[in-house]
Each structure stands twice: as structure tokens, then as C-alpha cells.
Amino acid sequence: MRSSTVSIRSSIAPGAQHPPSAENLAGLNQKKKEAEAVDALQRASALFLQRLEGLGDDCEAMADAGAVLGEVLAQWPQMFRILNLFLAARGGLATYAEGAGMETDGDPSPLPPGERLVRVPIDELQQAEQK
Template identity: 40%
Template sequence: MRQSTAANRTSIYPNAAPVNTAAQMATLTEKKKEFDGVAALERSSAFMRQQIEDIAEDCDIMGAASETMGTVTGQWSKMFEILALFLSSTGQDPEIQDPSQIDGQRLVRLPLDQLHQEAAHPSPDASSG
């Protein structure tokens, strides 16, 4: 003979006593703990993903900055050659005779006052050349 399943069914009457309340509450509590654990894991995963995206953005910024730094640094030797040519054309004695021997750091002084005066009052010789 078959066992009845009526005992496991919920009653349609609201005031009827539930069957197996302790087992159902234990299962409900276990499922709630499992849900809370998964929710906490999801929150921490989202936080970690955001941190990794921020690190990736910082790395992109540093990569672009290093490319710019490399470009600027690569142009310094040409800049020193231009400054040496400028100083030799103004009659001043440049400190460096051979621009190819430039290495390391140097202090460069530009005669800005003189350049501003020449720009404000151009000489007739400068306009013909």
C-alpha cells in the first residue's frame, strides 16, 4: 500500500498548524545563510572588480605619461643644439663647442629680455634676412 502525501501538503486553512515546522525552519535558515553568503561574495567581487578597473585606468594614464616623457626627453638633445646655434649667432660664446657631446643635466638661460626688446623693436638688418 502506498503512503499518503497529504501530511506534507500545506493546509488551505490559515489557522491550521503547519506540519514539520522545525525541519522547514531549519531548511529556511540554512537557505538564508547560503543566500547571505552569496550576496556578500557578490558585493566583494563587485568591489574587487571596481578596484581592478581603477588600477587599469591608472596604468593607462601612467603609460601615456611615460610615452610623453620619452618624447620630451628625446627632443632635449635637439633643443641643446638649437640653443648652441642661437648663442653662436648672437655672438655669445656657447659653453659647449660640440653639441653631440651633450649629456646629463644642464642649466640653460634664455635672454628673454633681449628677445622681447628685439621683437618690439626689430632692427632693419633682421627684417631683410
């Protein structure tokens, strides 16, 4: 049986520590700088992600606002029809039934396709925006 030579080596012997060489210190410093750069990159990436998510939220809010605006703009023809009916009835130019397209029995005719009044759900939009 042969005895182990590991305990003879000075680099492994207990209590024997050599001062780190300049090359090892330079390599260690370089690795520290790389680790700090990676941390800074991760922080910058997280901030960039937050900004992009904020832009995404803003775009969603603008899309919702555009949909509501489209619904409101679609109501303008109905509003002008109602105003014309009011002015006609007020001025005596036409009767309400004639201007509104009502039948003689008093039932209003259905609205043309695409013309309807819209309620804008402001409270619901604000609650969704806060979430």
C-alpha cells in the first residue's frame, strides 16, 4: 500500500495559504466588474419592461377611448334627426309624427341600422384602469 501524497502538497496542507497572485486578483476584479455590469443590465431591463408595460396600458386605454368615441360619433345622425324634429315641432313646419316617421297609430318606426344611443361606462372604465 502506498501512502497518499495529498497532505504533502503545500497548496492543500492545512493552514498553508499563499497570497493571491496579481493575475488572480486581476481576473477576480474583472469577474466582479462583469457581475456588476450584468446586474446593471438586469436593472435597466426591468425598468425598460416597466416602461413598455406602461405604454401597453396607455395603448389599451386609447383603444378603449377610440371605441367609445366611435360609438358616440355613430350617434350624431340620430342627434341631428332629434334636433330637426324638435325644431320642426317648435317652428310649426311639420308635426312630430311626420318628422319622426311615426305611423298614425303612434308607434315609432325602428331606428335605421347603426343609429342608437350609447351609454359611456365611465365608472367601469375607471375601475378597470385602477386595477
